[in-house]
Amino acid sequence: MAKILRNGIVLLLLLTAVTGVAYPLAVTAVAAVLFPGQANGSVVERDGKPVGSSLIGQSFTTPGYFWGRPSATTPGPDNAAASTGSNLGPTNPALAEAAKQRIAALRAADPGNAALVPVELVAASASGLDPEISPAAARYQVARVARARGLDVAKVQALVDEHTQQRQLGVLGEPRVNVLALNMALDSVAR
Amino acid sequence: MTANDVFQIGLFLAVLLALVKPVGQYMALVFADEPNRVTRVGAGVERLLYRLAGIRADEDMGWKRYAIAMLVFNVAGLAVVYLLQRTQQWLPLNPQHLAAVAPDSAMNTAISFASNTNWQGYAGESTMSYLTQALGLTVQNFLSAATGIAVLIAIVRGFVRRGASTLGNFWVDMTRATLYVLLPLSVVIALLFVSQGVVQNIAPYLDVTTLEHARQTLPMGPVASQEAIKMLGTNGGGFFNANSAHPFENPTPFSNFVQMLAIFIIPAALCYTFGSMVGDRRQGWAILATMLLLFVPLTLGLVAAEQAGNPAFHGLAVDAQASALQAGGNMEGKETRFGIASSGLFAAITTAASCGAVNAMHDSLTPLGGLVPMWLMQLGEVVFGGVGSGLYGMLAFAVVAVFIAGLMVGRTPEYLGKKIEAHEMKMASLAVLIPCALVVICTAIAVMAPAGVAGVANPGAHGFSEMLYAVTSASNNNGSAFAGLSANTPFWNVLLGICMFLARFPLAIAMLAMAGSLAAKRAVPVSAGTLPTHTPLFVALLACVVIVVGALTFLPALALGPIAEQLMSATGH
Numbered sequence: 001m002a003k004i005l006r007n008g009i010v011l012l013l014l015l016t017a018v019t020g021v022a023y024p025l026a027v028t029a030v031a032a033v034l035f036p037g038q039a040n041g042s043v044v045e046r047d048g049k050p051v052g053s054s055l056i057g058q059s060f061t062t063p064g065y066f067w068g069r070p071s072a073t074t075p076g077p078d079n080a081a082a083s084t085g086s087n088l089g090p091t092n093p094a095l096a097e098a099a100k101q102r103i104a105a106l107r108a109a110d111p112g113n114a115a116l117v118p119v120e121l122v123a124a125s126a127s128g129l130d131p132e133i134s135p136a137a138a139r140y141q142v143a144r145v146a147r148a149r150g151l152d153v154a155k156v157q158a159l160v161d162e163h164t165q166q167r168q169l170g171v172l173g174e175p176r177v178n179v180l181a182l183n184m185a186l187d188s189v190a191r
Numbered sequence: 192m193t194a195n196d197v198f199q200i201g202l203f204l205a206v207l208l209a210l211v212k213p214v215g216q217y218m219a220l221v222f223a224d225e226p227n228r229v230t231r232v233g234a235g236v237e238r239l240l241y242r243l244a245g246i247r248a249d250e251d252m253g254w255k256r257y258a259i260a261m262l263v264f265n266v267a268g269l270a271v272v273y274l275l276q277r278t279q280q281w282l283p284l285n286p287q288h289l290a291a292v293a294p295d296s297a298m299n300t301a302i303s304f305a306s307n308t309n310w311q312g313y314a315g316e317s318t319m320s321y322l323t324q325a326l327g328l329t330v331q332n333f334l335s336a337a338t339g340i341a342v343l344i345a346i347v348r349g350f351v352r353r354g355a356s357t358l359g360n361f362w363v364d365m366t367r368a369t370l371y372v373l374l375p376l377s378v379v380i381a382l383l384f385v386s387q388g389v390v391q392n393i394a395p396y397l398d399v400t401t402l403e404h405a406r407q408t409l410p411m412g413p414v415a416s417q418e419a420i421k422m423l424g425t426n427g428g429g430f431f432n433a434n435s436a437h438p439f440e441n442p443t444p445f446s447n448f449v450q451m452l453a454i455f456i457i458p459a460a461l462c463y464t465f466g467s468m469v470g471d472r473r474q475g476w477a478i479l480a481t482m483l484l485l486f487v488p489l490t491l492g493l494v495a496a497e498q499a500g501n502p503a504f505h506g507l508a509v510d511a512q513a514s515a516l517q518a519g520g521n522m523e524g525k526e527t528r529f530g531i532a533s534s535g536l537f538a539a540i541t542t543a544a545s546c547g548a549v550n551a552m553h554d555s556l557t558p559l560g561g562l563v564p565m566w567l568m569q570l571g572e573v574v575f576g577g578v579g580s581g582l583y584g585m586l587a588f589a590v591v592a593v594f595i596a597g598l599m600v601g602r603t604p605e606y607l608g609k610k611i612e613a614h615e616m617k618m619a620s621l622a623v624l625i626p627c628a629l630v631v632i633c634t635a636i637a638v639m640a641p642a643g644v645a646g647v648a649n650p651g652a653h654g655f656s657e658m659l660y661a662v663t664s665a666s667n668n669n670g671s672a673f674a675g676l677s678a679n680t681p682f683w684n685v686l687l688g689i690c691m692f693l694a695r696f697p698l699a700i701a702m703l704a705m706a707g708s709l710a711a712k713r714a715v716p717v718s719a720g721t722l723p724t725h726t727p728l729f730v731a732l733l734a735c736v737v738i739v740v741g742a743l744t745f746l747p748a749l750a751l752g753p754i755a756e757q758l759m760s761a762t763g764h
Contacts (some may be wrong), residue, residue, distance in 0.1 A: 003245070004256075008263040010244035011362055012271070012334070015369060020330040023374065024416040027381045031391040031415065034382065039391040041409050041439070043399070050399040053409050055388050055438040058401045065402065069527060081316055081396065081408040083433035085524040085552035087675030089653035091760050095523065095555075096503045103508055116510035119500070123523035126436030126534075126552045132527040136516035171195070171202060173444025174518045174530035183402055 044180060052180055056080050057131045060183065063109050064148035066133070066141050068179040069120055070102055073128035086124040099123070110144035132176040135164050149186065159185050192495050193513045196532040200490060203448065203536060204483075207455055211479065214456055215463025221371040222344045222364065222464070233370050240366060251357035254707025257345055258700045260361035261338060265696070268334055269305035272327040273297050276319070285320035286395035292318060299684035304331035306695035307339055307577050309421070309428030309547055309670040310687060312679035316410045316431050321393055328428060329417045333377075336424025336457075337368035339579030342699050343461060344368075346583050347468050349706025350607045353714050358706055372457070373423060381419035383449055388442035391415040414439055422453035425577045427547030427670045435537070435550040436526055447533050447550060454546045458575040461582050469607050473725035478585055481733045485574045486543050489563050494535035496560035497521045502760050521560070524552030535560070542567040545577035547670025554649070554657065554673040558757035562749060564671065565660050570741040571626050572667040580668065580695075583702045585733075587622035589724065590615060590705070592736045596722050605721055608714040618705035625698050627744045629666035629690050634659050634748065642682035648675030652759065656752035665690035 031039040042054045052058050057068045059078040071077035072086035088095040099122045106117055118136040138160045146156040163182045166175050220229040230237075241248050252260065276292035279285055292300070296312055303310045304327070313319070319328065341364035348358050385391050390411055397409040414430045418440055421428060435441040441450060459479060466475020498520040500511040513519035518530030525534045534551035541548050542564035553564055567574060573584040590604075590611055597604030597611070604611040637643030637658045647654035657673040664671055665687040672678070678687065715721075723729065 001259075004260055004263050007244050007246050007362060008260060009267050011240065011246065011366070012264060012267050014240050014243060015334060015366070016271070016326060016330045019333040019369065019374065019420075020326040023377065024325050024329060024413045027378060027385075027416040027419075028391050028393065028413055030382060031385040035385045038388045039385050039415075040394065041390050041392075041397060041411060042388050042442075043397065043409070050397065052399050052401055052407060053438075055442050056407070056409060057438075058403070058407060059405060060403060062403065076405075078407065081410055082314065083316070083431050083437050084314075085433065085436065085555060085674070087552055087554040087648060087673070088523065089554060089649035089656075089673075089675070089756070090501045090503060090521070090523070090557050091651065091653060091756055092649045095501075096507070099504060099507055099509065116508050118517050119504070119509050119511040119519060119522045120517060120527055122504070122507070122509050123521070123525070126524045126526050126550065127433035127438060129433070129438055130526050130528075131438055134517035134527055136510070136514065137527075139516065167195075168444040171199060172448050173528045173533050175516065176527050180402070187402070 044184070046184065054178060054180060055131050057125070057129045058180055060179065062148070063144050065183045065186070066138060066145060066179050067121070068133055069125040069130040070123065071128040072124045078129060080129055083127045083129055085126045085128060110141070113140070113143060115140060131180060132178050135160070135175050135177055138177045138182070145186065151189065155189070156186070159189070192491070192498050196494050196498060199532040200494070200536050203451060207452060207459055210452070210456055211459050211463050214460035215467065215475070218372060218460060218464040219467040221367050222468070229371065230367070236370065237366060241362070244362070246362045248360060248363050250360055252360055253357050254703045257358050257361050258703045261342060261699065262696060264361070264365065265305050265335070265338060268331055269301045272304055272331055273301040275323045275327040276300060279320040279323045282320065282322050284322035284325070284393065287320070289318060289320050295681045295684040296679055299688045302688045302691050303670065304328055304426070304428060305335055306668055306691045307335035307424065307426060307545065307580065308665060308668040308691045308695070309426045310665055310672070310691060311428055311670070312684055314432035315429060321412055324417060324430065325413055329420060332417065332420040332424050332426045332428070333369055333373050334365070336373055336420070336426065336578045337365045339577050340368040340372065340457070340461070341365040341579070342703065343579035343583045346586065346702050346706040347465050349709040350469055350609060352710040353712070355710045358703070358710060373420060376423055377416070377419040380423060380449060380453055381415045384415040384418055384446055387446035388438070389415040389418055389446065390439045410439065419453070421548060422450045422546065423457065425454055425458065425544045425546040427541065429548060435548045436552070441550055444528055444533055447529055447537065450548070451537055451540050454540050454544045454548070455575055457578045458544055458581045461579065465582060471725065474607065477725045477730050478582070478589070480730045482574050482585070484730060484734050485570070485737060486539065489567060490536060490539040493539050493560050493563040494532060496557045497535045498531045499557070501557055502763065521557050524555030526550065538564050539567065541671055542669060543574040545572040545581065545667060545669045547664065549671050552674060553660070553671055554675045558753045558760055561656065561673070562753035565656070565663055565753065566741060566745065566749065568663050568667045568669045569630060569745045570737055571623060572669060573737060577668060580699070584622065587619040587702060588737050589733055590619040591623060592729070592733045593722060593724065595736060596732060600720070602720050605715055606724060608717070609709045609712050610715055614708050615705050618701045621701040622698050623740060626666045626694050627740070629694055630663050631744065631748070633666065633686055633690055634662045637662060637686060640682060642680065643686070646677040646680060646683055648677065652752055652755040656756065659748055659752050661687060662690060666694045668694050
């Protein structure tokens, strides 16, 4: 029994060194050489200052920006230090209530728009940090953004199309638009 | 369902099946008794480790000694994870100055990671230091998975060996599973993840000022390295709270595809390894076919339910139709890049295998969409299941199946040339019944205890589902959750801690005991009365046994949860 204890504890320490120290450090070192941008958070800069990560959603509330997915993080939306979904069940009255409020907010910001609201602008994302919206959700907001910025609708729609990523490798996932990249492109047009 | 939904699922299965043979063959070489071209590569490193630990690699262990070594190793690992959490505030690599984890939560997490469950009552980014994540959690991600593979290999030897008293050497099997299988695959997968955007550093969190001049804190950490083994070892414990839905854990549809493959590849390939070891590959393919027979229809059902959307939105001005411009369907708790197909397939994979990582919030699945993951776990985590543990769970069902077939024709049942007698049946039945009993009894306890009900987040039938899901997940070593449940309380931490421990270790010991007795037997020659166990007939029989046990045990409970909720949802209540 004493022998088994010694075998087990020493082997545990040795394999801890291999899998808990050598392995993560080796991956960190190789990643830093091969993929430095990705390994450090895909940080996006403007005028030399970091303004976010292309992978992490930001909260947009002004009519001149495209808005991202609803976020259930606390205390505020898109809190990157506390990722979470809403975890509201499908029959929870609070879910339908939240949906009604989101529809009302979108309609209030864009009174002339009678189109149905794409579901992704009504339903909270899983992480609370979804950086993307569907092309349908972007299209829904084009008129509002164009009006707020005094831009041509066609020009804004062209920007959306330019920032639309198709399914990866043509098959995987869904078509999507990165909200931060699109909004930064809008800002540079306005300037 | 859309055509693309079906195509993505088909593509995944095709790639998976193409990888089964090469990976399965490789693992058969890793665990072969004689030295070969694979095991010679790392022989030097192995010898060094064994010498330092005082291990005699040529010592063959009986089933009891094998089980004791397995227990000692895992309990020691559990203790290390507990101590790291309790002392992380004094240790290095804690740039966010995170405090010590509370004792009940630390104990729950230690059991959780040592038992390959990786249930998480805590939120990673605000609880665990980088040191705890790397030295405690990442290490157990490897070693709990290696333990599962080792125990499986020992059990298969029980079928292979004749008139023998031993099953192999736990230290050697576990070390080889780590060094030859898990580690090299993890390095490759981790780098694939980083290429897609998974972070990998030991820097402090980064503060940025957003376009609308708000402050945002971007979390960092050695995520990719943990993410790779989290999937490959069917562990499932996320670096961050949102797990594989977090864009820093799973940034693109391609990273998601690799994650899904990483979950299934070892459980699927081990079927081939098993067939190869018992000298009849058809036996392995038959088991794999049974798993697919159960997996595919349930997956299609889950994706169809999610694509159909949530009736609660029907009266509202919402467009949930699938089109070229959006995934549509039930997008609450789902990420845009994954939509319905990549989320639904992931949810089925992570619960069919005992992984428990999530890329969508299961609590927000439609009632029928949520029923599928719950039932996949309740089937005993044998549809692929955990690495190693899924296959030995399925072998327990196979023993029960040949026994039932034997009863029908009045012959002594045999499996793989070994007579199945009273002792084997007792052990196999234990392995089948332990998780079932834990789920039913502990859900009842939770429902009756005020401290249990206090954790529920959603009203009505869905609240019951949250509790049933939690106990099901812990009692089958899965680790996913209906995460609305506030489970980081002493009551839930203790209850689920007990479930996770009992589901993992007594079950493994029962199966080792069965293997010990099988190894001692002589082979019975195949006769006209032998039930062939590689035929479609046996595949159907085995699938039926799994379904009947799962349905009989859990239908009453499911009726009170997801089925009741579906009826309410469909009738507009």
